[in-house]
Amino acid sequence: MSKSYADLLREARAQIREVSADELAALPAGAAAVVDVREASEWEQGYIPGASHVSKSYIEQQIEGIAPDRDAPVVLYCAGGVRSLFAAQTLADMGYTDVASMKGGFQAWKSAGLTFDTPVVLNAEQKQRYSRHLLIPEVGSAGQATLLGSKALLIGAGGLGSPAALYLAAAGVGTIGLVDFDVVDLSNLQRQIVHTTARVGERKVESAKIAINALNPDVNVVLHEEMLVAANVERLIAGYDVILDGTDTFETRYILNDAAVAAGIPVVHASVFRFEGQLTTFIPFEGPCYRCLYPTPPPPELAPGCSVAGVLGVVPGILGLLQTNEALKVLLDMGTTLAGRLLLFDALETEFTELKLRRDPNCPVCSDAAVEARKAGRPFQVDGVNVEAPFLMTGSWGAAS
Amino acid sequence: MSTVFIPAVLRTSVGGVKSLAVDGSSIREVVDALVAQHPALGGQLLTTDGDLNRFVNVYVNGQDVRYLAGLDTPVAPADEVRLLPAMAGG
Numbered sequence: 001m002s003k004s005y006a007d008l009l010r011e012a013r014a015q016i017r018e019v020s021a022d023e024l025a026a027l028p029a030g031a032a033a034v035v036d037v038r039e040a041s042e043w044e045q046g047y048i049p050g051a052s053h054v055s056k057s058y059i060e061q062q063i064e065g066i067a068p069d070r071d072a073p074v075v076l077y078c079a080g081g082v083r084s085l086f087a088a089q090t091l092a093d094m095g096y097t098d099v100a101s102m103k104g105g106f107q108a109w110k111s112a113g114l115t116f117d118t119p120v121v122l123n124a125e126q127k128q129r130y131s132r133h134l135l136i137p138e139v140g141s142a143g144q145a146t147l148l149g150s151k152a153l154l155i156g157a158g159g160l161g162s163p164a165a166l167y168l169a170a171a172g173v174g175t176i177g178l179v180d181f182d183v184v185d186l187s188n189l190q191r192q193i194v195h196t197t198a199r200v201g202e203r204k205v206e207s208a209k210i211a212i213n214a215l216n217p218d219v220n221v222v223l224h225e226e227m228l229v230a231a232n233v234e235r236l237i238a239g240y241d242v243i244l245d246g247t248d249t250f251e252t253r254y255i256l257n258d259a260a261v262a263a264g265i266p267v268v269h270a271s272v273f274r275f276e277g278q279l280t281t282f283i284p285f286e287g288p289c290y291r292c293l294y295p296t297p298p299p300p301e302l303a304p305g306c307s308v309a310g311v312l313g314v315v316p317g318i319l320g321l322l323q324t325n326e327a328l329k330v331l332l333d334m335g336t337t338l339a340g341r342l343l344l345f346d347a348l349e350t351e352f353t354e355l356k357l358r359r360d361p362n363c364p365v366c367s368d369a370a371v372e373a374r375k376a377g378r379p380f381q382v383d384g385v386n387v388e389a390p391f392l393m394t395g396s397w398g399a400a401s
Numbered sequence: 402m403s404t405v406f407i408p409a410v411l412r413t414s415v416g417g418v419k420s421l422a423v424d425g426s427s428i429r430e431v432v433d434a435l436v437a438q439h440p441a442l443g444g445q446l447l448t449t450d451g452d453l454n455r456f457v458n459v460y461v462n463g464q465d466v467r468y469l470a471g472l473d474t475p476v477a478p479a480d481e482v483r484l485l486p487a488m489a490g491g
Contacts, residue, residue, distance in 0.1 A: 160491045248491040271488040274409045278488055294487040298456035302410065302445055306490040309410075316491065344485075355463050355483070 012085040015092065018103040021112045024048070024075055032073035033066060035059075037087045038106070042079060046116040048109060051077075056087045063091060065137055070095045077102035077109070120145035126218070130172055143332050144172060148218070150331045151175040153240040155228055155256060157208040158182075159306065159316030160246030160270050160323060162194035167324045169212040169219045173331065176212060177222040179236055180204040191313035228252050233259040242330045243267045244323050246316075248305045250297035257282065257290035261366045262374070266337075268326040270319040272311050273304075275347040277319040280338045280357060281326045285366060287339035292360040315347050403431060405482045414441035423482075428459060429472040431482055446484070458485040 003011075024034070034051040036043055043053045054062045056078070067074050074096055076084040084101040091099045102108070110116065122130065122141055126148075133139045133147075152173050154161045157180040168176055182204050184195045199207040205223040212221050224236055228247070233255050237243060245256055245267050253269075260267045260282070267282045269290060282289050297303070306316075322343070329335045344353040364370050364380050373380040402422040407415050415421060416439070423438075425431035432453075436443040446457055452472070453459060459466045460483040466474040476482060 156491050158491055246491040248489055250487065250489045253489060270491070272490045273488045276409050276488070278485075294458070295455045297489075298454070298487055302456075303487060303489055304410070309490070311490060342485075353463075353483075355460050355485070356465065358465065358468050360467075 012089050016085050016088040017100045019100045020103050021109040025114050032075045034075050037076050038078050044121050046118045049117045056083050059087045071097050073098040075100045077105050079105045081105040138334050147172045148174040151240045153177040153243045155179045156246035157204040159191045160320040162192045163317050163320035164244050164324045165194050165208050169216045175220045178205045179224040179228050181227045191316050230255050242327045245269045258365050261289050266330050268323045270323045272315045277315050277345040279322050279343045283339045288357045288359045289366040291365045292363045403476050403480045415439045428466050428474045456487050
């Protein structure tokens with residue numbers, strides 16, 4: 001026996017419970033998974049705050065990612081309340097025990113004067129460029145919009161900074177700042193893949209900008225052609241959401257750490273030596289800082305840089321990409337960063353080792369007492385003795401030692 | 402004997418090996434035994450007062466001995482000791 005649309009609708013109404021817009025609005029946040037089953041073009045015009053979007057045509061494939069628990073409440077809505085009824089029947093067939101459809105759909109919601117959100121809409125080219133991000137529920141168009149609005153600062157456009165610059169650009173991080181005072185040397189090109197043979201002799205920040213914009217012209221590249229020093233660090237890092245430390249001197253690393261802690265900006269740290277690398281993420285006051293890990297720098301003879309000791313080219317490549325992964329997680333606020341963990345990489349053995357890091361309760365930079373002392377403009381003391389920080393803070397933070 | 406992992410930057414001081422089996426029931430005994438075998442390590446690991454240099458971290462089974470008992474941290478025969486100096490290369 002054939003059925004008409006009216007027959008199907010009658011059956012759906014008999015099977016599926018309906019809730020009104022006001023009833024849905026009265027539910028406490030998180031009490032039910034609210035799913036918008038309209039087409040993407042309708043969702044872009046506005047949606048119920050907190051709702052997830054799955055077009056009706058994808059409901060079977062994607063609902064389990066949004067509502068894994070079949071006994072938890074789910075409320076579907078569409079534009080007028082019909083498509084959501086049929087989609088709800090599908091969920092009932094799939095074993096969902098508490099599915100409702102919102103009567104009157106989004107039109108009823110708006111008519112009731114209830115608030116709605118409007119998503120950031122990517123243009124057609126952006127939708128294509130970032131389509132593989134948009135397919136990941138944890139990123140999606142909201143996450144991509146976050147990346148496009150984010151600012152990442154690379155200290156050093158060298159071995160670590162090269163892969164980071166390219167992948168941050170490819171990912172659509174909207175603003176990438178580059179700090180480097182050097183020029184491209186032929187000996188850099190064994191690992192610094194953001195530069196080219198034709199650009200030997202050019203300023204590194206300019207060379208990196210060409211590569212970044214060739215990959216993704218959307219990215220705003222901010223050039224800081226200067227050495228990061230105590231006198232300019234606060235100005236250089238101001239306004240950035242995350243910093244990738246890829247410098248090759250201890251002095252720069254400590255100056256950056258001290259200023260980033262004071263400014264509350266996360267720093268993704270990596271360093272390399274021959275076949276080995278170290279990586280961690282410093283999130284101010286949530287985990288340890290660089291001084292908690294290494295209270296003082298080693299003497300220069302015990303810590304040769306790449307220009308003296310050499311490095312296998314892929315090692316900064318691998319570590320720089322792991323840094324980028326950390327930076328993207330910080331920007332998108334997802335997953336678990338390496339805060340409180342130090343990751344060691346040994347390229348010869350292809351071996352990763354993880355060590356536990358702790359905040360130093362006597363840290364001269366990030367401990368509560370150090371912060372208090374800094375704000376009061378007095379030296380930080382432990383047991384009545386001034387703790388020397390080897391590099392001085394400038395500006396409003398005063399001297400740390 | 403516990404296994405002590407030597408980072409690349411210190412390997413020239415121990416004849417180029419990656420790890421050494423060393424006797425000792427505390428970090429102090431392990432470090433003393435290491436330095437006795439390879440005197441060039443002494444200046445890199447220890448201050449003139451015999452304390453650990455603050456730019457070299459020592460881990461026992463992934464835990465920093467500064468937050469355990471420092472040089473007095475006990476070491477069992479199967480433990481892994483890791484010396485970790487700061488690196489700056491980028």
